[in-house]
Amino acid sequence: xxxxxxxxxxxxxxxxxxxxxxxxxxxxxxxxxxxxxxxxxxxxxxxxxxxxxxxxxxxxxxxxxxxxxxxxxxxxxxxxxxxxxxxxxxxxxxxxxxxxxxxxxxxxxxxxxxxxxxxxxxxxxxxxxxxxxxxxxxxxxxxxx
Amino acid sequence: xxxxxxxxxxxxxxxxxxxxxxxxxxxxxxxxxxxxxxxxxxxxxxxxxxxxxxxxxxxxxxxxxxxxxxxxxxxxxxxxxxxxxxxxxxxxxxxxxxxxxxxxxxxxxxxxxxxxxxxxxxxxxxxxxxxxxxxxxxxxxxxxxxxxxxxxxxxxxxxxxxxxxxxxxxxxxxxxxxxxxxxxxxxxxxxxxxxxxxxxxxxxxxxxxxxxxxxxxxxxxxxxxxxxxxxxxxxxxxxxxxxxxxxxxxxxxxxxxxxxxxxxxxxxxxxxxxxxxxxxxxxxxxxxxxxxxxxxxxxxxxxxxxxxxxxxxxxxxxxxxxxxxxxxxxxxxxxxxxxxxxxxxxxxxxxxxxxxxxxxxxxxxxxxxxxxxxxxxxxxxxxxxxxxxxxxxxxxxxxxxxxxxxxxxxxxxxxxxxxxxxxxxxxxxxxxxxxxxxxxxxxxxxxxxxxxxxxxxxxxxxxxxxxxxxxxxxxxxxxxxxxxxxxxxxxxxxxxxxx
Numbered sequence: 001x002x003x004x005x006x007x008x009x010x011x012x013x014x015x016x017x018x019x020x021x022x023x024x025x026x027x028x029x030x031x032x033x034x035x036x037x038x039x040x041x042x043x044x045x046x047x048x049x050x051x052x053x054x055x056x057x058x059x060x061x062x063x064x065x066x067x068x069x070x071x072x073x074x075x076x077x078x079x080x081x082x083x084x085x086x087x088x089x090x091x092x093x094x095x096x097x098x099x100x101x102x103x104x105x106x107x108x109x110x111x112x113x114x115x116x117x118x119x120x121x122x123x124x125x126x127x128x129x130x131x132x133x134x135x136x137x138x139x140x141x142x143x144x145x
Numbered sequence: 146x147x148x149x150x151x152x153x154x155x156x157x158x159x160x161x162x163x164x165x166x167x168x169x170x171x172x173x174x175x176x177x178x179x180x181x182x183x184x185x186x187x188x189x190x191x192x193x194x195x196x197x198x199x200x201x202x203x204x205x206x207x208x209x210x211x212x213x214x215x216x217x218x219x220x221x222x223x224x225x226x227x228x229x230x231x232x233x234x235x236x237x238x239x240x241x242x243x244x245x246x247x248x249x250x251x252x253x254x255x256x257x258x259x260x261x262x263x264x265x266x267x268x269x270x271x272x273x274x275x276x277x278x279x280x281x282x283x284x285x286x287x288x289x290x291x292x293x294x295x296x297x298x299x300x301x302x303x304x305x306x307x308x309x310x311x312x313x314x315x316x317x318x319x320x321x322x323x324x325x326x327x328x329x330x331x332x333x334x335x336x337x338x339x340x341x342x343x344x345x346x347x348x349x350x351x352x353x354x355x356x357x358x359x360x361x362x363x364x365x366x367x368x369x370x371x372x373x374x375x376x377x378x379x380x381x382x383x384x385x386x387x388x389x390x391x392x393x394x395x396x397x398x399x400x401x402x403x404x405x406x407x408x409x410x411x412x413x414x415x416x417x418x419x420x421x422x423x424x425x426x427x428x429x430x431x432x433x434x435x436x437x438x439x440x441x442x443x444x445x446x447x448x449x450x451x452x453x454x455x456x457x458x459x460x461x462x463x464x465x466x467x468x469x470x471x472x473x474x475x476x477x478x479x480x481x482x483x484x485x486x487x488x489x490x491x492x493x494x495x496x497x498x499x500x501x502x503x504x505x506x507x508x509x510x511x512x513x514x515x516x517x518x519x520x521x522x523x524x525x526x527x528x529x530x531x532x533x534x535x536x537x538x539x540x541x542x543x544x545x546x547x548x549x550x551x552x553x554x555x556x557x558x559x560x561x562x563x564x565x566x567x568x569x570x571x572x573x574x575x576x577x578x579x580x581x582x583x584x585x586x587x588x589x590x591x592x593x594x595x596x597x598x599x600x601x602x603x604x605x606x607x608x609x610x611x612x613x614x615x616x617x618x619x620x621x622x623x624x625x626x627x628x629x630x631x632x633x634x635x636x637x638x639x640x641x642x643x644x
Contacts, residue, residue, distance in 0.1 A: 020410055022440045026417020029424050029433070072559050092406075123413035126420070 011037040014133070015056035017047040017073070018091070023122075027060060030126050036133075044073045051083055058133065060120075063092040078113045087136050090116045091124065163258040164235075167242065168193055168209055170251065184227040193255065197225055208239045212253050216241045222260070233261040280351060280375035283358065284309055286329050288319060291370060300377075302344030309373065313341040328355035329368050338378070338616070350382045351375040389591070407451060414444035464507030464592050466619045471504060471511075471540050471547055472497045478515040479538060482523065491526045491534050491553075493519070498541040504613070505621045510589040511549075517582040518551035518609045525555030525607055546595070546614040554606035558599075586611075593618055 014036045016027045024040035031038045039054055041047035050056065059077070063070035074090070077083045118132050158165060159178045166188065167176040174188040174196065182188060185196050193209065194200040203210065208219045218240045226232045235257040241250040274281055274294050281294040282303065290312060293303045303312035309325060310316045319326060324335035334356040341349045353375040357368040422437025424430075475497055486493035519536060526534035531554065539550040590597045594617030601607035 020414060022414035022417050022444060023410065025436065025440060026413065026420060029417070029421045033424055122409040123416050 011035055013037045013056040015039050015050055015059045017041045018062040059088045060091050061088055063090050075113050087117045089118045089120055089132055091120045163256050166255045168253050170213055172203055172209055186228045209253055212239045212241055213250050216250050233259045234264045236260050282373045283370050284325055285370055288325055300343050315342045324353055324355040328357055328371050332357050332368055350379045351377050411444050411448045464510055464619055466505050466507055466621055468503040469506045469508045471501045474511050475538050475540050478519055482519045486523050489523050489527050491523050491536055493536050496537055496539040504547050505618050514586040514589050517586045522551050522553035525553050529556040546612045549611040552608040557603045557605045557607055558601040559603040
């Protein structure tokens, strides 16, 4: 995936899903400054609504949102044929990428859900974030499996 | 009367359950009863040593000779082999048959009762008592040891005549709620658990049952003696402690992992604040600068709260134990969260079992646990779209454990969230938004020797259950508090329908 702007001269649309309003605001500013179009969602139901309505090109998903697991939301997106191929970067401060991969093979593997397109560990630096997104266009992004 | 005496002599001699023979001064058997004949065969004209021992000459020493010499009764025990080769153990009484005192003894009577069974029983009982792999001691009503088995002697150095509290616990006065005293008083077996002191000065944990052994004047009389039977549970307690320690260590590890997650989120919020501020400055957008400033200050506030809570989390390691009324704490929580629940449109109700016994607990700690759970439950209700939501606080006795339960019919949790409940810092809730609440709750519950259980169905609701086995609750400080010991213990449930 290319970043800012897309080949069709339309900015790439990124949905940031995180229960922390400040983190949504931060990622929104970084991405908007770099030519992306950004929407934020603080809750899983809000995220699902924006995915089907706003149709983002990429989702940055916090895996450990309270009350609703980011993994459950991830599974829901992947199981829906309409969104199953939507690029998703998993973001969390809880585990390191290699731990994510273990979690993924344990939880998602058993459920037969394909792996995410990449992992980002909080706190995310701006260059790492942009590299990861740009990397999606060249295959797997940085930090990915 | 004369006839009766003759009959008695005739029949008693033959039917008494002992072997009887009469010997003359040459040790010849001049009379013997049926039992004697049964055991040793025809006796007429035979000497006792030939018939009973198969000897050619009198035995050495010979009891019969001594009785013939001094006319005094002799009692002894010995083993004899009957004519069929069967060997038994006998108590033998040899008495003179003298017409009157002072006259020469012409005959003696030899009486032997078979005590083989009794001897075996005594030996088996001795072995059982002496070699049993537990502590056994017989006490008299003054709590002095009458008899102690090998294990008691070896472990505690106990000896006959010593007070049990002296022997087992190196104390000068009887133990609190002494099971032996209660057993003496009530005549019923009584059990208690103690930490004793071995002869080497090490701690030995044991569970002891005092069981009455005999009574004076039948069933209504006082207990004469009792037997103290104790099982050593030192190893079991040691293993339990190891498990608890391991759980605590694991909790520490999980706490650190959760803490790292919380800090990373805050750090990212701070970085975000700086970035947004810089972006605003670069673009000359004052509102953006202000937003960045606000983000920064919010996250500085968060990390400051986190630090404060961590401090109290680490300080709260020594519970202040006093006797606490479980329902009293529940009432305090219902009162505390009444307004908040009402404001959130949540009905807060109670189901408190009446007459619950007080328990040694850290009042502040249990209060904090329940406060956390109720606060979480109200929040879960707010996150649910269902109307008419409820939170219920319950208390009850549950198979020897004190149980506190907080249920809600709010949004519930899926398996994944449930499995990470105690490993993650929930940032939207808990203490100052740092998510320390559930970790603290579990820590306090573990410090009370208890556990916390969660049942939750996504979309249906959640129940948190704190189970505190009464036998694992912390001990009251020594000396125990004089009165109740806490503000919550004397609360009377005389409010209206609750908040």
